[in-house]
Amino acid sequence: MCKKILIGFITVQLMSSLTAYGQDGRVMHLTIHAASIEKNLVEESPDLSLDIYLPPDYEKKSKKRYPVLYWLHGYSGWKNTTGKTDWGHQGAVITINKLIESGAVEPMIIVMPDGSNRFGGSFYINSYTTGNWEDFIAYELPKYIDANYRSIPRSKSRGIAGHSMGGYGALKIAMKHPDIFSSVYGHCSCCLLLSPSDWDENAINEAMSIDTWDEMLKGSWWVKALHAFSAATSPNPNNPPFYSDLPYEFKGDSIIISDNIEAKWSSNIPSYMADQYISNLNLLRAIALDGGDADSWTSGSQYFSDALTKIKVKNSLEIYEGGHNDMFNERFYNNILPFFSEMLAGEDL
Numbered sequence: 001m002c003k004k005i006l007i008g009f010i011t012v013q014l015m016s017s018l019t020a021y022g023q024d025g026r027v028m029h030l031t032i033h034a035a036s037i038e039k040n041l042v043e044e045s046p047d048l049s050l051d052i053y054l055p056p057d058y059e060k061k062s063k064k065r066y067p068v069l070y071w072l073h074g075y076s077g078w079k080n081t082t083g084k085t086d087w088g089h090q091g092a093v094i095t096i097n098k099l100i101e102s103g104a105v106e107p108m109i110i111v112m113p114d115g116s117n118r119f120g121g122s123f124y125i126n127s128y129t130t131g132n133w134e135d136f137i138a139y140e141l142p143k144y145i146d147a148n149y150r151s152i153p154r155s156k157s158r159g160i161a162g163h164s165m166g167g168y169g170a171l172k173i174a175m176k177h178p179d180i181f182s183s184v185y186g187h188c189s190c191c192l193l194l195s196p197s198d199w200d201e202n203a204i205n206e207a208m209s210i211d212t213w214d215e216m217l218k219g220s221w222w223v224k225a226l227h228a229f230s231a232a233t234s235p236n237p238n239n240p241p242f243y244s245d246l247p248y249e250f251k252g253d254s255i256i257i258s259d260n261i262e263a264k265w266s267s268n269i270p271s272y273m274a275d276q277y278i279s280n281l282n283l284l285r286a287i288a289l290d291g292g293d294a295d296s297w298t299s300g301s302q303y304f305s306d307a308l309t310k311i312k313v314k315n316s317l318e319i320y321e322g323g324h325n326d327m328f329n330e331r332f333y334n335n336i337l338p339f340f341s342e343m344l345a346g347e348d349l
Contacts, residue, residue: 024056024093024094024097024101025053025054025055025056025058025093025096025097025100026053026054026093027051027052027053027054027093028051028052028054029049029050029051030049030050030051030052031047031048031049031050032047032048032050032144033046033048034046034047034131034136034140034141035140036131036132036133036135036136036139036140037130037131037132037133037136038131039131040127040128040129040130040131041128041129041130041235041243042117042118042119042129042130042231042241042242042243044117044118044130044131046131048113048114048136049113049114050111050112050113050114051111051112052109052110052111052112052145052149053093053096053109053110053111053112054109054149055096055097055100055107055108055109056097056100056107057107058107058150063150064150065150065151065152065347066107066108066109066150066151066152066346066347067106067108067109067151067152067157067158067159067340067344067345067346068108068109068110068111068142068145068151068152068157068158068159068344069108069109069110069111069158069159069160069161069337069340069344070111070112070113070137070141070142070158070159070160070161070170070181071110071111071112071160071161071162071166072112072113072115072124072137072161072162072163072165072166072167072169072170073112073114073115073162073163073165073166074121074162074163074164074165074166074167074190075120075121075123075165075190075225075228076116076120076121076221076224077116077121077163077164077165077166095333096110096333096337099333099337104338104341105337105338105341106341106344106346108340108341108344109145109149109151111141111145113136113137115133115137115165115166115169117130117131117228118213118216119216119224119228119231119242120224120225120228121165121225121228122228122232123165123168123169123191123228123229123232123233124137124165124166124168124169124170124172124173125169125172125232125233125268127231127233127235128235128237128243129231129232129235129236129237129242129243129244130232130235133169133232134169134172134173134176137160137169137173138173138176138177138180138181139180142158142180152345152346152347154345155178155179155180155181155182156182156285156344156345156349157182157344157345157346157347158180158181158182158344159181159182159183159184159185159340159343159344160173160181160183160184160185161184161185161186161187161336161340162186162187163187163188163189163328164187164188164189164190164297164324165190165191166187167185167186167187167188167189167190167289168186168189168190168191168192168270170184170185170186170189171184171189171192171270171287171289171304172268172270172273174284174287175270175273175274175277175280175281175284176277176280177280178280178281178283178284179283181284182284182285182286182343182344182345183284183285183286183288183339183340183343183344184284184286184287184288185288185289185290185336185339185340186288186289186290186301186304187289187290187291187328187331187332187336188290188292188295188297188298188301188324188325188328189289189291189297189300189301189304190297190300191229191269191297192269192270192271192297192300192301192303192304193269193271193299193300193303193304194229194265194269194300195262195265196247196248196257196258196261196262196265197257199222199226201255203220203222203223204226204246204248204255206220206223207219207223207226207227207246208246208248208255210223210227211241212241213241216242226246227242227244227246229265230244230245230246230247230261231243231244232268233264233265233267233268234246234247234261234264234265245261246261247262247264247265248261270304271300271303271304271307274304274307274308275307275311278311278313281308281311281313282313285343286314286316286339286343287308287313287314287315287316288315288316288317288318288339289301289304289305289315289316289317289318290317290318290319290320290331290335291317291318291319291320292319292320292321292322292323292326292327293319293320293321293322294321294322294323295322295323295324296324297324298319302317302319305317318335
């Protein structure tokens with residue numbers, strides 16, 4: 001059974017800009033206040049960036065309501081190399097518009113929240129240290145969208161998906177909240193088999209030596225990611241300045257994995273959670289995963305798919321030629337959007 005939590009509406013603080021391309025669909029760039037992120041220990045601002053794609057004819061058809069896809073970005077991935085979000089540049093908007101106008105994809109609203117933080121990524125997890133990101137994605141954000149846009153306010157018209165950290169978050173949140181989201185797609189999902197042993201000795205030593213935010217900002221990608229996942233899954237209010245515990249401890253001159261912290265990590269790994277949520281998983285209309293054959297994270301997607309199949313939960317997994325990031329545009333336009341076009345119910349269904 002899914003537990004319902006009543007959370008107050010998040011409010012729009014500032015509309016920073018509105019980008020329109022012709023009379024077609026457009027992206028709105030907002031800053032919103034998320035109550036779920038308040039009172040976090042690392043003084044993370046609860047004012048979050050949000051992009052909302054509105055499909056062609058949204059303004060003309062003033063009574064029409066639309067299904068919604070919630071898209072979660074990857075670790076350190078809110079902005080791309082152009083300084084724009086994935087949907088905040090003209091090329092992406094034009095491509096999505098053409099897919100909709102050609103009939104290849106049904107019109108839908110696409111919502112992409114900023115899931116980054118001081119560590120580089122929230123992993124969309126409820127954490128005493130970084131804030132209740134799962135609550136924000138599962139409750140506050142859909143409630144805000146339904147109150148302020150012509151969305152269809154029911155689970156069968158909501159889907160959730162993401163890339164890498166976002167795929168991890170989407171799969172985990174859908175597993176726990178089938179009353180909010182009916183379909184899920186994990187694209188090149190990370191962390192579906194994540195273990196403290198995935199980090200090498202140099203990265204572990206570097207991470208354990210860092211004790212200031214300045215040092216954190218200078219750390220390598222893997223060191224920051226280690227601290228980020230620890231802040232999300234093993235918070236500790238008595239361990240400043242990062243208020244979390246890394247999954248390692250000293251034993252004499254050696255560093256070993258902490259059984260206690262490793263258990264906290266494991267309790268947040270979807271592959272190990274699946275058999276606890278069989279009823280919820282069977283409520284989902286569709287579960288899809290993909291990954292590149294040159295992507296080391298794909299083994300986790302394969303394991304998760306096998307775990308679902310073992311407990312008789314229907315799912316699909318496609319492994320294609322490519323790496324972790326190099327096929328994003330092609331997969332999004334040719335696979336992910338058509339998937340949700342088929343799975344999300346329109347207002348007449």
